[in-house]
Amino acid sequence: MIKAENIKKSFGALHVLKGINLEIPMGKIYSIVGASGAGKTTLLQILGTLSNPDSGSIYYNNRNVSSFSEKEISAFRNKEIGFVFQFHHLLPEFTALENVCIPAFIGKKSKSEAEKKAIGLLKYLGLHDRMEHKPSELSGGEKQRVAVARALINNPTVVLADEPSGNLDSANRHELHELLFKLRDDFGQTFIIVTHDDNFADRSDKIIHIKDGVIAEN
Numbered sequence: 001m002i003k004a005e006n007i008k009k010s011f012g013a014l015h016v017l018k019g020i021n022l023e024i025p026m027g028k029i030y031s032i033v034g035a036s037g038a039g040k041t042t043l044l045q046i047l048g049t050l051s052n053p054d055s056g057s058i059y060y061n062n063r064n065v066s067s068f069s070e071k072e073i074s075a076f077r078n079k080e081i082g083f084v085f086q087f088h089h090l091l092p093e094f095t096a097l098e099n100v101c102i103p104a105f106i107g108k109k110s111k112s113e114a115e116k117k118a119i120g121l122l123k124y125l126g127l128h129d130r131m132e133h134k135p136s137e138l139s140g141g142e143k144q145r146v147a148v149a150r151a152l153i154n155n156p157t158v159v160l161a162d163e164p165s166g167n168l169d170s171a172n173r174h175e176l177h178e179l180l181f182k183l184r185d186d187f188g189q190t191f192i193i194v195t196h197d198d199n200f201a202d203r204s205d206k207i208i209h210i211k212d213g214v215i216a217e218n
Contacts, residue, residue, distance in 0.1 A: 001025050002047065002158060002192075007056035009042055016042045017053070018213035026157070027188040029180065031201040034210035040194045041162055043210065047192060048160045049077045060157060078107050082151030084161040088143045090135040090150075096122065096142075097131040100149045107154050114153070121149040125179065141172030148179065158190040165197060173197070 007020040016039045024030050032040045045051040047058060049065060057066040065076060082103075090099045097118055104114035122131050125145045135143055144164060151159045164180075165173040177200050183189040193204070201207050209216040 001059075001061060002190075003059040004043075004047060005057045005059065007043070007046055007053045007058070009039075009046065009051070009053050016213055017046075020056070020213075020215060022208065022215065024158075024190065024192060026190050027184065028205040029184050029191045029193065030206050030208055031204040032192065032194045032208045032210060033196070033198075033201050034216075038210040039213045040210050044160055044162055044192065044194050048081050048083060049073050078103060079154055080157040082154070082156040082159040084144070084147050084151050084159060084164045088135075088147040088167075090143055090146060092135050095132050095134055096127060096138065096146045096149075099135070099146055100153055103150060104153045109154075117153055118149065121152055122146070125149055139172070140168050141175055144168060144172070144176055145179065148176075148183075152183075152189070158192060161191060161193040163194055163196065165195070165200070177203075 002024040004020050004022040007017050008015075009017040020043060032043065034040050042051065046053050049058070053066070057064050059065065060076075060080060065073060068076060091102070094102075097115065100118040100121060101114040104117065105111075119131065122128060125148065127142060127145055127149070130138060130142055135146075138146065147164075165176045168176060177197075180191055180193070181203070184191065193200075195201055
């Protein structure tokens with residue numbers, strides 16, 4: 001279980017998060033929704049240990065990761081958390097296969113072990129014939145599936161996604177959404193997703209409404 005306890009975050013005089021309390025069980029898809037500026041991305045970054053709260057704690061399976069050292073949190077993030085971003089952030093000089101392998105290499109996996117896992121993921125995601133292509137040779141939907149494979153390479157506890165379908169056309173958006181639900185159903189993968197897509201949010205296991213820096217009652 002992932003737990004956020006009284007998370008507060010300000011940027012100067014702007015109070016973005018004003019005391020967030022949240023529990024997310026494993027194997028579920030949680031959508032975070034709200035108006036622009038409500039604090040959705042800030043919360044996602046704190047849950048993903050990319051940003052520190054001003055106060056409060058984040059727990060992963062009863063481990064208070066807020067107390068970890070910088071070295072400990074980097075290793076924890078690499079192993080336990082996958083990330084998918086709106087613009088995929090693939091490295092243009094590397095192939096799809098190489099991009100997927102990068103987190104595994106950072107985690108000290110051998111080249112053979114990393115490539116075996118990456119090839120399996122890319123095949124599962126329907127990209128078996130695109131593995132040696134660079135991002136410039138892939139469609140938007142294919143790039144985002146490569147990003148999903150990269151997020152999954154280290155068998156993370158959770159995948160965090162910030163508007164993962166926001167840069168896709170309607171067909172590729174639908175395809176990505178179906179893929180996320182399939183990953184939940186097939187592998188029990190946990191997802192926390194910031195989205196403006198009401199159709200996707202309505203299908204998720206729970207919707208978290210952020211308004212003015214707090215969780216609003218449904």
